[in-house]
Amino acid sequence: MKFFLIAGEPSGDRLGASLMAGLKALVPGAGFEGIGGPAMQAEGLGSLFPMEELSVMGIAEVLPKYFPLKRRIREAAAAAQAAQPAALITIDSPDFCLRVARLVRAAAPEIPTVHYVAPSVWAWRPGRAAKMAKAIDHVLALLPFEPPYMQAAGMSCDFTGHPVVSEPVAAPAEAAAFREAHGIAPEVPLLAVLPGSRRGEIARLLPVFGETVERLAGALPALRLILPTPQHLAGTVREATSAWAILPVILTAPDLATRTAAFAAADAALAASGTVSLELAAQSCPMVIAYDMAPLSMWLMRRMALIDTVTLVNLVSDTRTVPEFIGQACRAENIAPALLNLLRNGSGPQHDAMRLTMERLGRGGEPPGLRAARSVLAFLGSLASQSR
16 A cells, blocks of 8 residues: 655654554555655655755745745646555645645546645634645544534544654653753753744744843853754754854754753743644743744734634643744743743743643554554545445
């Protein structure tokens, strides 16, 4: 049984890898083609082209790359049609993935289509579900409240849990070993700085994060920083942080064990909005979320927003314990006091919200990648029974 998978960014790459592992466990000899990053390639995917070409977000950010992306969309759709897979599985990155799915649906309607990560129609642009249903048959949802939205639009959908809950939780000894390896004493305050994995995010957020660090340095002279970054952005990040008041320890493409130990070792984190808030929650690291986009993209997002928070920990736990500074509020004079409070006082309410979030996302149950694989196979089985 062969599957064609497409992921467009690191979080999707991890989702794809866990799904592939689940499919291999349930379907010995399963084969894979498509587009993915290092995690999916390690599971046996030969990527059609580098996944990093697709890691853009927002209207203003996408426009300069419109024509190259359009060419890649056509290439991906043609490859999927030629592969004649048991299913086309697109993973997040809807601006790219759903365009590919529409082309495949038009040219080869017999190929079943699955999308991994339900669009956040509960947050903004609720009409996306109905539009997506024209090209997608089945959805794998990461959040427990999402299936009814997808089903109402005409797609089948299962909540399969979030892969973050199956990632290892670093033990205190591992966190202590991380500090020791980087010369950070146990009593020294440590801040994880997480400006995102897209080039545009880093360019927009690092100057603000640098100003924030300068303010913190005045209040906490002993403060140390760690900053994980993908391999292809390491040079950019190193140059952008070279004049900071506190130079960060840059962790280039850290493996999962290093990343979890780093988050567990940190006293707090300053992070871009996104899946990283769940990774931090999994390691019980209190956080402040800060995010900004190009003015046009941010204006459109605010006009269409249906929620009052973008932080997944806040949403899943149904609390508002994680401070966030979005758009015009993403300024050092706002962010620094919130971080200083965390670094000095900790956050009991955040820890409670993080524990609840992990429970609701499936911690303690079957691995989400395996649940997602079962969902895909059950969906394909239902199609087969309908065609008899």
